[in-house]
Each structure stands twice: as C-alpha cells, then as structure tokens.
Amino acid sequence: MQYSVGVEYALHCLVYLIDNPEDSPIGIKDLSSFQGVSETYLSKIFSKLSKAGIVSSVPGVKGGFKLSKSPEEISFWDVIEAVEGSKPIFQCKNIKDNGYLYREKGCTPGTSCTINLVMLSAEEKMHEYLREKTLSWLNKELENVIPKQIREDTRKYFSKSTI
Structure with a gap:
C-alpha cells in the first residue's frame, strides 16, 4: 500500500494554513510556489480537501484557502481519505x-x-492510529523538529503573500 505524494503535499500545505489569520486565506499560487509544485496539481488536491470540508475557498483577488475546522478536528486519516478516497x-x-x-x-x-x-x-x-494524529499534533511536533528560524521564515512568507 502506498499513498500518493498528494497526501504529503496536502498535509504540508494544511500546516501552513494553521497559523494564518482567519481573514487572510492563502492562495494556491503561493502554496504551489512555496512547495515547488504546479498550481494545477495543487488545485486538484485542494478541490478534494474542500469537497471533504477540510478547507474552504475564499473567492476574490485576495482569496485563497483557509481551514474549515480547527486543527484538532482534522486528522491524518481525514486528509488521506479526502485525497485518496475510501477504497480499502x-x-x-x-x-x-x-x-x-x-x-x-x-x-x-x-x-x-x-x-x-x-x-x-x-x-x-x-x-x-491515523485518526489519532491531527494537524494540531503535527504542528506541535514540527515545532520540536524544524529549526525555529525556518518556521518563522515560513510564516513570514505566507503573511507577506497575503498582504
């Protein structure tokens, strides 16, 4: 069994949405540029996440995506199921x-x-096991394993891109 790389992109991108202010959604262009992946590919992933109620789309020039639920309510399994489907x-x-x-x-x-x-x-x-691991848990874990400066630079990148 192997999950597609889309699951990994989804989880990474969702973490970036956690710390973003509610009124500052992040656009696909910024997310895809930061990840080094095509906008088309990431748009397909976010379409699935939106359909599953994990993110919501904000239309307009300063539009983009934001989390539809709290990070505590979004599990790894929710993301996997949204991206991959529920086929056994x-x-x-x-x-x-x-x-x-x-x-x-x-x-x-x-x-x-x-x-x-x-x-x-x-x-x-x-x-x-995957239902027990949430975006909130992931965000806390990343604080422990990713250097503080990289986390700060990531937050700055997305706060700059939403201004």
Whole structure:
C-alpha cells in the first residue's frame, strides 16, 4: 500500500494554513510556489480537501484557502481519505470459493475468509492510529523538529503573500 505524494503535499500545505489569520486565506499560487509544485496539481488536491470540508475557498483577488475546522478536528486519516478516497487497501476477491473443493465437490463456503478478516483488522488499526494524529499534533511536533528560524521564515512568507 502506498499513498500518493498528494497526501504529503496536502498535509504540508494544511500546516501552513494553521497559523494564518482567519481573514487572510492563502492562495494556491503561493502554496504551489512555496512547495515547488504546479498550481494545477495543487488545485486538484485542494478541490478534494474542500469537497471533504477540510478547507474552504475564499473567492476574490485576495482569496485563497483557509481551514474549515480547527486543527484538532482534522486528522491524518481525514486528509488521506479526502485525497485518496475510501477504497480499502485489501480487496478480497473471495478466491477461496473458486478452489478445487468448492468448484468440483459442490461444497459451500461456510466461513468468512480468514485472510480478508486479518487484512480488514490490520487496516482498521492503521485507520485508528491515523485518526489519532491531527494537524494540531503535527504542528506541535514540527515545532520540536524544524529549526525555529525556518518556521518563522515560513510564516513570514505566507503573511507577506497575503498582504
């Protein structure tokens, strides 16, 4: 299982929106320029985030995006699901029912597929973990791992671009 790089771009960009004043949304042009990614690509990601209710779009010359919820209410899983969709990682094709005994002997399957049950359980544990990690948590973690000057320069970049 692999999530697209769109999830990473989304999480990074959402962190930039946390400290931005409510009345100063950040535009896609500024976000894409800062990240070094095309506006078109980032627009597609933000369209999905908007549809999921994670961000809201502010129209106009000084428009852009802002968080629709508090950072405490937005989990990693919310972002992953918005960008990637809710398709399960493991997709059981119920191949056991095509096995020799079922096919040739007329046996009927009596139990759920154990492999599918294990995979679904593992996926749910991962979802639970990702639901526990919020944008607020991420922002606090970044304060500990990114040098203070870089965090300040990032905030200045976006406050300058919204003036």
